[in-house]
Amino acid sequence: MGTTSTVDTYSNVLEFLCCRIRLKITSNIDASVVLFSVIPEIGSIVRSLGCFPTEAELHELLAEVEEEEPTGYINLEKFLPVMTKVLLHRSYQPIPEDVLLHAFEALDENKCGYITKEELVKYLTEEGEPFTQEEMEDMLSTALDPETNTVHYRDYISMLVVDET
């Protein structure tokens, strides 16, 4: 991470936090200590700041930040240092398109440019950090070609990459 983008990231964190603070304060809510309710939000907060830890890493983070008695809230005092660590961790880098392509190719045994629905479901729901059924269905809804029941991964990747820009 270069210096400019670092400052950017820090400023993003700041803005994000301040938005939350400001909203709560202007609605006359005392925000001196407690900021975030609902623990699953942490994942999206972290990701929105440009960091993409794996599920396992996320759980570790949560473990550090959660209160002993779960109140459903997360303490700002605890969150900031943990968040700092996450930001400075260099391993949360975006995945380049070609690496992603390689990954799909690794699952494509016959190297024919597509993976069948059954194979993909098997790999993604049994290997790695398995998808839930919901996640699998979501991905298939855009990735699957219903006529052939296959996923043409090159097209899929380029479609999603376009969407992002």
Add this chain to the structure above:
Amino acid sequence: MGSGSSVNPTNYKYSLQKSENVQTLPDATHPAFKAAVLIQQWYRRYVARLEMRRRCTWRIFQSIEYACEQDQIKLHNFFSYLMDHFTPSSSKERDFISRMFISGESFKEAELEKYCDYESMEVPDSYTGPRLSFPLLPDHATALLEAFKQKQQLHARYVLNLLHETRKHLKQLPNISHVSTCYSEEVTVCGDLHGQLDDLFFIFYKNGLPSPSKSYVFNGDFVDRGKQSLEILIILFTFLLIYPKEVHLNRGNHEDHMVNLRYGFTKEVMQKYKVHGKKILKMIQNVFCWLPLATLIDQKVLIIHGGISDTTDLDMLHKIQRNKFISVLRGKKRKESNKDVEIQEINGESKVETESSESESDLSLSPQPRPAPSITNRLEFSKWLRQTVQEQIDWCRQLVDSESEPEEPTYSSVVSLTELDTQCWTHQEEWKQILDILWSDPMSQEGCRVNTVRGGGCYFGPDVTNKILEKYNLQFLIRSHECKHEGYEFCHNRKVLTIFSASNYYEIGSNRGAYVKLGPDLVPHFVQYQASKTAHTLTMTQRISRVEESAFRALREKLFAHTSALISAFKAYDKDNTGKISLSSWAMAVESVLHLGLPWRMLRPQLVRSTADGMLEYKSWLDDLAMEQRSQEHIQTSLLEVIYRNRSNLETIFRIIDRDHSGLISFEEFRQTWKLFSTHMNTELTDDGINDLVRSIDFNKDGNIDFNEFLEAFRLVKQSQ
């Protein structure tokens, strides 16, 4: 404040479980394993980014929506201000002012019958729509549903007849309806419909029509925003009369003609019924005020539209004369016009607040963060972050302190309770009870505070919920009033349920609608839906992009409307007058002007096309924004800006002035409106400016202005599709 619900909580739980119950350790070195991890990681990140975009968009819509509601209250403060400061200098001016306030007076019974008489209205033979006769039968209901599906319109005579009968029926009902689950097995509760007839059709299709074995509770906000509010009212009232024991309606904050003036219901009626529209509106006013305020299921579940406050008193609510409150948002009455001097403070906000809250330039600029330290020193960074955040907190506190009154009363101290005779509540106390029920929102923090975002009712915390539930031996509350992404949401430890039945409320694909069914065990079962064919065929990405586009368009318009204020704010960050500012300064300046509480840095890519090395040329950016809004070039841009900024208020004022709903106001009234408006809003509108404005309108109706044309000419009103 409620916003979209959490991201995939089930996902999180499932993953947690999975990692805890791993029985066989997979071979992590296998290439397929690695590939799978990579793909899963990438996909989850993609979904998370989409979710963030969706939340951002949601926030945009919500802040604009609530800012608009706040406007409504400010408008009423404007009228109060007028009452106190404006001394009419001529009889013409006096008439003009009094017309603004006497609109919406409650008619005496006989007068109402006479004015809204329908019996003499003839229905021509050529009319092919449904013909109603009273008492109504189930066949009439099915005929109406069918007719509305075919986009037919019910003849005005039948509309008025229906409204008369509805009013008669509602008058007999108590303020709080009672429903029991032992008679009909289940009760279905629906939330806000907001004129979205397709959603109501869907609910009836999926859940069945009301019948002796199918009870329904409709929790308010049937009208406004959607285009078929009147049809929804007709259908609901019809079923109410056919199945009086099974169908229950609660009043919402939009069942209020003052709100309808702004949010579209009034306009809808006048467009559909050009001749009899005013009669219909008058009748509806007198039906809304008779709607019950709450419903109790089995004495255990309380259903109200908005929420509660720490002073909510069900005994008082039972006993007050609910029909006295034609509008919950009435301003002060002129002392001369009535023997009873009834003074109703709106929101406890005094006039002092009105004057100070408008001057945005008075707010001190937010503190600029010191430059971030180098990344290698983690300790330094931590400290910097903490300090900067603390500064922001302090600054925000200052902001709030400067806006609030010297002593910050919570609601309970404003309302004085008489100990002598409990029947003898002041009008203000009664009014506050109703306002709280119809306008409040739950919050996660404890306590009970003024709802400054909406401008009416309060924010109530889990402790308030517990207190009220305990006091009246209730199990939980059901309320509506807030749009939820999934159509429903629990809070306060599942003691408060929000149910919202208008799907795609902000835009196609923005949210689902839902209804809830309760059996004798009072365990809620939900049904969610999204009543739009297109919404289903769009992929998740497309849906989000579409809603996003809509949100950003609205946001860009808002930015344009504040051009002058933005320029001053930017200049303050550009002391050397280079014409450029940094992106952080841009974000802070924008927030200080718009007060929407949005993460501007995150939104920047969609709002600012190009930046050169992190600096923005603000003047050209604002010019680009201006070009997007089609404008009349010969009108001075500052005036145009004023129009845009206040368009909603303007429309509302026009409609109030136009008492006979003809769509025309006189030229003189038009100028008067502008003059009064500019005094209150602290804007400078020269006489020349107003003349330019008038000249740009092609009016040829003998000194009258068709204000619909005026508003549409300036794109102040959404073109009907």
